[in-house]
Amino acid sequence: MRITFCCTGTKAQPWLEGLQAALPGAVVDLWTAGAASADYAVVWAPPQQFFDEQTGLKGIFNIGAGVDALMKLRLPPGVPVVRLDDAGMSVQMAEYVCHAVIRHFREFDGYEADVNAGKWSYRKPRSRADFSVGIMGMGVLGERVAQALQAFELPLRGWSRSPKSLPGVQCFAGEAQFHDFLAATRILVCLLPLTPDTRDIMNRDTLSRLQPDAYVINVARGAHLVDEDLIALIDSGHLAGATLDVFRTEPLPAQHPFWKHPKITVTPHTSARTLREESIVQIAGKIVALERGEPIAGIVNPARGY
Amino acid sequence: MRITFCCTGTKAQPWLEGLQAALPGAVVDLWTAGAASADYAVVWAPPQQFFDEQTGLKGIFNIGAGVDALMKLRLPPGVPVVRLDDAGMSVQMAEYVCHAVIRHFREFDGYEADVNAGKWSYRKPRSRADFSVGIMGMGVLGERVAQALQAFELPLRGWSRSPKSLPGVQCFAGEAQFHDFLAATRILVCLLPLTPDTRDIMNRDTLSRLQPDAYVINVARGAHLVDEDLIALIDSGHLAGATLDVFRTEPLPAQHPFWKHPKITVTPHTSARTLREESIVQIAGKIVALERGEPIAGIVNPARGY
Numbered sequence: 283m284r285i286t287f288c289c290t291g292t293k294a295q296p297w298l299e300g301l302q303a304a305l306p307g308a309v310v311d312l313w314t315a316g317a318a319s320a321d322y323a324v325v326w327a328p329p330q331q332f333f334d335e336q337t338g339l340k341g342i343f344n345i346g347a348g349v350d351a352l353m354k355l356r357l358p359p360g361v362p363v364v365r366l367d368d369a370g371m372s373v374q375m376a377e378y379v380c381h382a383v384i385r386h387f388r389e390f391d392g393y394e395a396d397v398n399a400g401k402w403s404y405r406k407p408r409s410r411a412d413f414s415v416g417i418m419g420m421g422v423l424g425e426r427v428a429q430a431l432q433a434f435e436l437p438l439r440g441w442s443r444s445p446k447s448l449p450g451v452q453c454f455a456g457e458a459q460f461h462d463f464l465a466a467t468r469i470l471v472c473l474l475p476l477t478p479d480t481r482d483i484m485n486r487d488t489l490s491r492l493q494p495d496a497y498v499i500n501v502a503r504g505a506h507l508v509d510e511d512l513i514a515l516i517d518s519g520h521l522a523g524a525t526l527d528v529f530r531t532e533p534l535p536a537q538h539p540f541w542k543h544p545k546i547t548v549t550p551h552t553s554a555r556t557l558r559e560e561s562i563v564q565i566a567g568k569i570v571a572l573e574r575g576e577p578i579a580g581i582v583n584p585a586r587g588y
Numbered sequence: 589m590r591i592t593f594c595c596t597g598t599k600a601q602p603w604l605e606g607l608q609a610a611l612p613g614a615v616v617d618l619w620t621a622g623a624a625s626a627d628y629a630v631v632w633a634p635p636q637q638f639f640d641e642q643t644g645l646k647g648i649f650n651i652g653a654g655v656d657a658l659m660k661l662r663l664p665p666g667v668p669v670v671r672l673d674d675a676g677m678s679v680q681m682a683e684y685v686c687h688a689v690i691r692h693f694r695e696f697d698g699y700e701a702d703v704n705a706g707k708w709s710y711r712k713p714r715s716r717a718d719f720s721v722g723i724m725g726m727g728v729l730g731e732r733v734a735q736a737l738q739a740f741e742l743p744l745r746g747w748s749r750s751p752k753s754l755p756g757v758q759c760f761a762g763e764a765q766f767h768d769f770l771a772a773t774r775i776l777v778c779l780l781p782l783t784p785d786t787r788d789i790m791n792r793d794t795l796s797r798l799q800p801d802a803y804v805i806n807v808a809r810g811a812h813l814v815d816e817d818l819i820a821l822i823d824s825g826h827l828a829g830a831t832l833d834v835f836r837t838e839p840l841p842a843q844h845p846f847w848k849h850p851k852i853t854v855t856p857h858t859s860a861r862t863l864r865e866e867s868i869v870q871i872a873g874k875i876v877a878l879e880r881g882e883p884i885a886g887i888v889n890p891a892r893g894y
Contacts, residue, residue, distance in 0.1 A: 373739075373740060373741050374713070376739055377693070377740050378694070381686075381694065384684075384687040385687060388684070390855075393855050396856070397853075397855070402838075402856045404856060404858065404861075405858070407680070410679075434686075533708035536706060547700075548703045549696075549699050549703070550703070550709060550710060552710065552711070555710075555713050557713065
């Protein structure tokens with residue numbers, strides 16, 4: 283069995299060694315143009331040429347939760363595309379979102395500005411009932427974020443394509459319930475997959491439907507958000523601000539207004555990083571299962587795009 | 589039945605109105621020097637004169653979780669001193685501590701400095717196993733903080749006077765296990781009551797026993813911490829920094845080095861504020877119970893001091 287590795291922007295050597303150690307019977311190598319086809323591919327944003335040449339693949343493993351970069355390519359028909367189930371990402375996402383939610387709800391930025399100015403000043407505690415958190419995207423990551431947020435007793439709402447039921451979360455589904463979901467949301471968290479249906483989903487119309495003084499947290503993909511609509515609604519006072527981890531172009535271009543906006547917190551796509559060791563264990567386990575003809579989790583539905 | 593209110597630094601009118609509404613049959617008034625004794629007292633840091641004059645009290649209600657200010661006074665013997673059980677404070681404490689723990693563990697201050705300098709830079713994810721959180725004080729607040737932290741999969745340790753058992757928390761008790769508790773703690777959270785036994789408990793000796801590069805979060809009382817020992821250990825590089833919400837003197841004096849220390853985050857005693865509505869419901873309920881001769885929770889043991 284041959285495994286080929288083709289991951290843009292990723293240091294290959296530790297992955298090659300890790301995959302080799304996990305699958306000692308396999309030949310694991312770095313893809314080069316013109317190489318013979320392998321049995322399995324481990325990829326992140328490969329070029330189209332990769333799939334044009336690798337015609338004997340039995341499985342394609344994406345080393346991330348989002349497969350939107352892959353879905354733009356012509357993929358070999360009938361070959362399962364597999365995304366990482368979790369591999370240590372959901373706990374990171376729960377941390378990132380809880381931190382951003384608490385920081386906003388408890389006004390820690392305001393306290394910090396006061397302290398930097400040498401001021402000891404109280405703020406009236408805000409009412410929990412006024413700060414409902416609405417999560418768009420209730421997959422593995424969204425559910426985990428909702429579960430972690432339960433500890434803080436903020437009203438929780440979730441919106442997903444297909445109906446879900448989660449204890450302690452008011453669930454909304456589909457286009458028909460989207461506006462109702464938005465209307466009572468004070469802190470919006472985007473954890474959607476990026477598909478043609480969800481591109482630009484946070485725009486002037488939808489963001490205007492949120493509660494006055496709402497806050498936006500985007501930890502999904504930059505293309506979910508129309509940048510200039512967010513800025514316009516913050517500057518007009520309808521939105522309180524945003525925490526953004528993902529951007530249309532990454533790294534965020536030097537001249538982009540998000541860098542210096544006083545009400546926008548920027549982080550460099552660090553909310554949930556792929557953890558190599560956990561990912562290798564998961565991918566190796568799934569290759570073994572596929573070889574045995576056993577079912578595996580995480581196979582992407584090309585029609586849905588995730 | 590008469591209820592007298594004597595709370596330093598608290599706007600009295602909303603409390604008087606709230607207590608009156610909750611106990612319509614009672615006379616509720618603001619204490620003045622020389623007034624006849626009431627049946628119940630609602631207090632925060634009252635003067636000694638208050639207890640010298642109020643000789644007919646059947647119960648003393650402290651509008652906070654910590655009763656250290658009361659325990660310094662000569663109190664009428666045999667009269668129960670009652671502290672707030674929770675009254676919305678434990679969820680606030682869970683928020684504050686989770687925020688500080690995640691902010692430190694995920695290096696959000698470092699990312700913020702990078703972003704302010706226009707830098708898009710990754711940091712290698714830290715290993716969860718290296719960041720055990722050790723909570724000193726496993727009462728209502730400590731347990732709630734531990735419960736909220738479970739979501740983030742950091743190793744949890746707890747230390748208390750008497751032995752406890754909590755799922756997912758490695759528990760230590762008493763003087764004998766204190767050094768073992770400290771030795772493997774990377775993030776120390778102080779939630780102890782302030783008593784003669786716990787005063788100055790975070791000092792050069794004890795803080796030196798923490799893991800190298802440990803972090804300190806104090807949300808209990810300023811007198812738990814020896815300020816100059818903390819600063820010396822941060823400046824020598826043994827400790828990574830601290831988040832402090834409580835201080836020996838509050839407001840923190842203008843010249844205190846904590847204000848400007850680059851590795852210390854200061855907040856103005858805001859981690860868990862007494863919420864008036866919840867507290868009034870709780871106090872009124874306990875007064876009714878005492879009048880009926882029923883047992884109530886939250887009675888302070890004067891020998892322990894909490």
